[in-house]
Amino acid sequence: MKALLTDFDFNKIKGLVHDFGEPEFRALQLYQWINRGVSFENMSNLPKTLTEKLSENFDASGVSINKNFVSKDKSVKYLFELRDGNLIEGILMPHSYANTLCVSTQVGCRMNCAFCASGISGLERNLTCGEILGEVISANNFIGGDLKNRKIGNLVLMGSGEPLDNYDEVSEFLKLVTDPNGLNMSERNISLSTCGLVDKIYRLADDGHSVTLSISLHSAVEDVRNELIPASKANPLSEIKKAAKYYFEKTGRRVIYEYILIKDKNDSRYDAEKLAYMAKGFPVHVNLIMLNPVKEKNLLPCSLRTAQKFQKYLSDLNVSVTMRHSFGVDISGACGQLRRKYIH
Ligand code: SF4
Missing domain, CATH: 1.10.150.530 (DNA polymerase; domain 1)
Structure with a gap:
């Protein structure tokens, strides 16, 4: 090639x-x-x-848009095709202030999280920095953007793949996408979502990156978290908290904990208290997300009433918390769902 x-x-x-x-x-x-x-x-x-x-x-380019699907909520899901025929996903989420693009960093994923379709068939391969950049270039082009008139304001590295499992290419991608001669984005407008690979969180901070670190926590109870994120066994909660605190101290950036609410799994008052403990001692914001069900997985979202109660428990414990909108539920918005439809 x-x-x-x-x-x-x-x-x-x-x-x-x-x-x-x-x-x-x-x-x-x-x-x-x-x-x-x-x-x-x-x-x-x-x-x-x-x-x-x-x-x-x-x-000149390693990524093309194979298909795109527009949701009722106006988000657009892209099925990107790579030069070797592999497919990856991205989703464009419109906001009043700027468009946010969610990109993939690997073909498949080896973390095998219980609520995610990307991990079902394992890791196919890592994306190169230029392929990750290609997703941004293609989407920007597709919606009529250019270099001077970039139509993508924010990026989230939250599509298929664990970004920190492909550290070198992702780190290089961050340098490329923030180059003033190129797309000239700011790391302050980029969020990197990880299931908590502790050694790589330290490396990200030490290498001078300043992206928003979004840790997919999903449970602050060790056993439950190990069940939801099998890869987390090597990264216990106490170590994740230390690494997150270090990242804040090094970058000055508030850390985000992502928390998908799953019926009868992580939605009790006890779960909220454990989560509040994880969020104590340095600036953390908790994003609650209603589970976007994946057909192959046997998990259900909790009711809206339970979610609201969970949010209130956290607020009462002085945790900064918001409920995040789940985009693209009607177009296989959850990570890895769309790709799975097309790889059979
Ligand atoms: S949630 Fe993220 S880390 Fe977990 S299997 Fe899916 S893509 Fe991988």
Whole structure:
């Protein structure tokens, strides 16, 4: 397979242009075309000789939109196709202030969380930094955005895959997507959702990243959490709390705990008290989410009344908490659902 140009940062593009004997200003032109998702033949201000040579050795894009589905709530689910034919998912969630795009970081996932369709068939492979970037470029293009008029304001790394299980590529992606010569996003507008890989949380902080760290907690009771997130056995709650506190101290960013409410599993007063303990000692916000049921899994959402009571228990314990809207329930919005429909 040819090398993928979205995997290249600006310095590598400069080197490439130099190797092809072109003047340095061509590097910025090429880099911006790539970040706009434009094919070689449409890179109108580059000499044909250069684009022909490039196309012999490189692919300009590694991601295309295979299908898209619009939900009643106006969110759009994308089924992205990679060069090897693998499919991954993204979802665009419209907000009054800015569009938020949720991207995948792996094909499949090996964490096998009990409520998620992505883990059912295991990990197929990691995405490269340029493939993750390709999801953003494709979606931005699809909704009429450009570099100067970027239509995606926020990103969440919360699609298929555990981002910290693909640390090097995800870290590189963060550098690419925040490059002022490219899509110029800010890490402050990017959330990374992890099921709590403790050593990688420390690394993320030490490497100088400042994304919003969103920890998928889902239970603050060790046994229940181990059942919901089998991979969490290696990352006990006490260690997760220490790592989250470290991340806050290093970055100054409030940490988010994501908590999917599941009927009779994690929705009692006792569960709320344990969760409140996890949120004590440093700034944490809890996002409660109603379970988006997955057909292959045997779990149900709790009632709205139970969810409201759970939220009140937390508020009464002085925990900052909100209930988050579940997007795209009618279009297989939950992670991994759409892809599963198309890989059989
Ligand atoms: S919830 Fe996230 S970490 Fe868990 S199986 Fe799904 S994609 Fe993987």
